[in-house]
Amino acid sequence: MLSANLQKQLRDFELKIQFTVNPGEVLILLGINGSGKSTILNLLAGLLNPDQGEITLNGNVIFSSGQKIASPPEERNIGYVFQNYALFPHMSVFDNIAYGLKMRKIPKDQITTHIQKVLEDLEIAHVKSERVTNLSGGQRQRVALARALIIQPELLLLDEPLTALDPHAREKIRLELREQLVASNHPAIMVTHSIKDAQIIGDRVIVLEKGTVIWEGKPEELESGVSAPNLSNLKCECYEYRDFGAIAID
CATH class of the missing domain: 3.40.50.300 (P-loop containing nucleotide triphosphate hydrolases)
Incomplete structure (x- = not known):
């Protein structure tokens, strides 16, 4: 709470x-x-x-x-989804979502497992290798939400x-x-x-x-x-x- x-x-x-x-x-x-x-x-x-x-x-x-x-x-x-999503344009979908986990020094195999689940939950697994600049607005929104959720936040801000x-x-x-x-x-x-x-x-x-x-x-x-x-x-x-x-x- x-x-x-x-x-x-x-x-x-x-x-x-x-x-x-x-x-x-x-x-x-x-x-x-x-x-x-x-x-x-x-x-x-x-x-x-x-x-x-x-x-x-x-x-x-x-x-x-x-x-x-x-x-x-x-x-x-705390997970934060900004209005413009604040995604890294030079990174793939996978790397954008993985960023917070890497900063927390989560083991690589665990990162892959966690990300695959959230990609499937948000129905964006098929674009995980794409750069975010190639995505639609709806896909970018899902990537931003995935990046916020992947760290298992205690509070979500949108x-x-x-x-x-x-x-x-x-x-x-x-x-x-x-x-x-x-x-x-x-x-x-x-x-x-x-x-x-x-x-x-x-x-x-x-x-x-x-x-x-x-x-x-x-x-x-x-x-x-x-x-x-x-x-x-x-x-x-x-x-x-x-x-x-x-x-x-x-």
Whole structure:
């Protein structure tokens, strides 16, 4: 389980948020660009440190301003799927996925066994020798997810992992991603602009505005008209999602 209490002064506002995510649960962070969503992921991953607060993962304190604990990123065992996937273009699919295991000095035979399984699970075994520059958007997304999962992370972070896909691929990948995240049985946090992403992939949604939680609830409540938040001032800034004057619905 992840438990986080984060406070960080940014250029235009102060980010303040507190939440927990259970094993197998997917928390969606929804909001416009600049609302603090990606900053939260970076704080959890150790790429940034909160000004104040505490982060506990499966009972281990990985950050605490009070106890002066700040574990470096490589010691947090967190998988991170970036928006642009951050794959190594000069490497094959196999070598991209193997990178994290090699850094952990896992024996070569074990690396091959682990990678073959995740390649089969994500249905990309047939492209394991290809350079990632030769892959489709959906295949690259799977490689990025495989690289995050192969290290057996205790927490998965995903920063707009579907925006680089065409609409047809996005429909299919949403369902696959939901299944993969739940099957991993790890807490997961995904940043998105899309209500549809939230409804299909998420278990719980937090809507952010200038670093503040303005609503929290179930994905199906976003358009219920009863307990739904006021999203009239939120506009999608992702060109691949259609703008309906609120959060993107594609």
